[in-house]
Amino acid sequence: MKALFRYFDGYRRQLVLGPLFKLTEAVLELFVPLLMANIIDVGIKNGNVKYVVTHGLFMLGLGAVGLACALTCQYFAAVCAQGFGRSLRKDLFRHVFSLSQAEYGSVGTNSLITRLTSDVNQVQTGVNMFIRLAIRAPFLTVGSIVMAFTINWKIALVFLLSTPLIVFVLYRVMSRSLPEYTRIQRQQDVISRLAGENLEGARVIRAFSKQDSEIEQFQQAGDTLSDITIRVGKLSAALNPITSVIANLAIVAIVWFGGLFAQDGGIEQGQIIAMVNYMTQTLLALIVLANIIVILTKALASAKRVSEVLAQESSMPEPRQSAAEKPGAPRIEFESVRFAYPDAGEDAVEGVSFSIQPGQTLGIIGGTGCGKTTLVRLLTRDYDVTGGAVRVDGTDVREYTSRRLHAKIGLVPQAAQLFSGTVRSNLQLGAENAPDSALWKALEVAQGSDFVRGKPDGLDTPVEEGGKNLSGGQKQRLTIARALAKQPDILVLDDSASALDYATDAALRRALRAQTENMTVVMISQRASTIKNADRILVLDDGRQCGFGTHEALLESCGVYREICRSQGIVTEEVGA
Template sequence: MMKLLRMLRPYWVLVFFVLLFVFLQSLSDLYLPTLLADIVDKGVVQGDNPYIWKVGGLMLLIALGGGICSIGASYLSAKSAGGFGRDLRSRVFSHVEKYSLHEFDQIGTASLITRTTNDITQVQQVLMMMMRVMVMAPMMCFGGIIMALYKDATLSLVIIAIVPILAIIIFAIVSRGVPLFKVMQTKIDKLNLVLRENLTGIRVIRSFNRTTHEQGRFNAANHDLTETSIKVNRIMASLMPIMMLVINFASLAIVWFGGLRIDSGNMEVGDLMAFIQYAWQIMFALIFASMMFVMIPRASASAARINEVLNTVPDINDPAAPKTASAARGELAFNNVSFHYPGAEMAALSNISFTAGRGEVTAIIGGTGSGKSTLINLIPRFYDVTGGSITIGGVDVRELTQETLRSMVGLVPQKAVLFTGSIADNIRFGKEDATEEEIRHAAVIAQAQEFVSEMKEGFDSPIAQGGTNVSGGQKQRLSIARALVRKPDIYLFDDSFSALDFKTDAKLREALRSETTNATVLIVAQRVSTVMDADRIIVLDDGQISAIGTHKDLLQTSSVYREIVTSQLSEEEIA
């Protein structure tokens, strides 16, 4: 928690004034009972009306000043805590943006969303309360005790006896509730995970009539969270009534013993009235402190989860002395590359070596799980190789900054991803300053122009979240256009033609030939028809290169490739 509070430094002026206003408000609250005692003892008892008006007017002014300070403290604490929350969310988001895919897998997307929203909100709310209570509670408590002692030292023994009892009650209840807060945040993660899976996979769920099953999963997670919430809230809810019960008994004792002292002439009525108010101020200060004891453990659990995100160091970092993009011009080469997924027993790729020259199309084909997508993901450093090296123009990709490397790459992922906005916005995602002509040209090459022109608003037509208002083939073509508009040095097509019909696939590959004459092109595909015209075909089998060659050569030399071909094409088509 303290580590996160360092982010309050830009708001130290606001925090200072919050503390000052709270201090002044506390002084006014502590002074008012004394003035009330004077009005009763010197004004009401003695019938001095001018004195009552004079001191009463002073009380109004002090109360007004205290109210203004309270409003100012509330406003400034909300402003500084809100700014802290905004800055912390930005910091967490920018840090997560640097994560490799390994860190995303390790923490989990649902948990990252919870930590960036719910956890930061918890810390922000506690901070706002803490700025006020951490000054007000001690001041009202100790100031009230001093003023009570000043009014009547003997009667103060009642307060001195009751404070340790309240402290023991607070400690007993909070110590039981603290461990449950961390458990509760974990269960919120679980609920978010189930909900996110349900919403993103709603089509599959409905198509397989699994709505009831998913409802059961959600209900189980929801029930689990509810049970924990009820348990912890039941524990914490008992704090207030128990404390109020103790405080009321204390008030009865004060009135009883105070009446006896008034009867014996050792105390005046006004002093007793002031003493009761000071007693309540002390008790309420302890209640406010107990509220902080309730909120701080939950915020501490949230702060620990936020710190875990911030303290997670990405596996992939930029070099201390990076090479420039101009140094990395030339062929792409895999040099005896091996790769293990973290925690996996078997290597996903082993001893991968090949070169892909500029102006050439290199195709990668193989069975499911052979490592095709893994190989593609190593080029832009979504993961780093565990053995060997990948070079561009002789420069190891690890010697380039991630920004420089990825600016050279145009990736079309296996699962086409579109963002909320217009079609033009999605294509321009590949190049921010792309002109309308460049966008249109990329769409023509990607075979997207035809369906875009049929839309009512053309390139300004809206794309729904996740691209749900366009077909799979249309999403793939827009993803390809997004990569084309960038005009990168290396094109990576990760099974990007799977949703296209054979005619569109052929037209697209033909258009790509003229468009990518100065670039290196890697195509991962399942279809033989997509790869058979490539300059080089790499056949992967169980994470290793089984064969490299042209379509014609591989038919003769590679049994794995021929098996793939014969499973898709007839003997007449092969011939």
């Protein structure tokens, strides 16, 4: 929790004043039983109506002041807790995006969602309850016992017997229930993961008729969470009856001994009632204290989970300022690149060396799992190379700031990802101030202008979450247009035309060649027809570079490329024989 104290900056005044106002309310509350005792023992006993009225009004005044203090504390607590939670959530979200893919994957998307939402809310609730009750409850407990001793120390000994018993019960219940709250948080991660996977893959699950098994798995996870929660609930449910029995027995003892002492004139009737009220205050304060401890324990467990993410440093630090680019250098250069994914047993790519000049088109082709997308991830620095170097404009990608590197690259990933909003907001994702004319030009190159113009709202056409109201081809064309709208130096198309028909694919390639001018285009595809007209073609086989050159040269020199073309009908059996 210490690591999170900096998020109180700007709210330290509320953090200090809130408990002080609550403490003032508690002090006033301690005087109420004494005033009631005086009203009974002096006013009612002697028939002094004026005394009863004036002291009654004074009690109302104390209540009003206490209410004002409580409301002020509530306000300060709300402002501080909400501000703390907002700052923490914002910083955590920003920090997540500073992590590399390796750290991002080690925590897990669904766990990060739980920490950004549920865990931050738990910490926020802990801050709120700490300001409101963490000082009030212990003060009332101790204050009630002290006030009881000022009335009659012999009867007050009942407090010294009953209070430790109540504390012991609280300790036993909490010591068994608190570890379960950590298990609850972990199980919520599991449920969040299952829910995310199943909702994201709902079509696949239905296609394979696996609804029943997935529902059963989710039900089992829910049952586990339910069992833990019920077990904790049973322990907590035992708390109030046991403590109430102890407190009621203590009240019986107070009334019993109070009656005996009253016969000898050692205590007044009103004072007995005051002692009963102090015992009730002690019980309630201890129960509130127990609930606070539970809330704070849950908050501390959540704070630890949040702190773990905040303490996680990226394994790929970036410089404060990008290094200078080298004029005349290749736009993209891979030099003896080798890379292995974290915890992988072997290299994903090895011995990859090539360069491509500004304005040229590079095609990358190879079998499934041969490392095509891995090269893109190294270019965009989602991962750092294990060996060798990747350079853009003569500068190692590790010497660029993340913002500068990604400003130079327009990426169209394999899976078309759109965001809820409009066509315009999606196209302006990388170019906030791009005018409509630039957006329409990008759409024309991406072969998407026709279907957007066919919509009644044009660029203002709504886009649902993930682009669910669009077809696969429409989503791909919009993602290509989005990358083009930012006018990058490098356009990377990672098998991003797989949902396009051959005619649209061909039109897209012609438009890219005619209208991208000095832009370097990297096209990854399973189709040889898509990349055969590229200036250079890189052929991969099981993570190794087995060919680099033009289509005609590779047909003559690269058996893997020749076999790919033959299998797709690009060439006949006799070519290259």
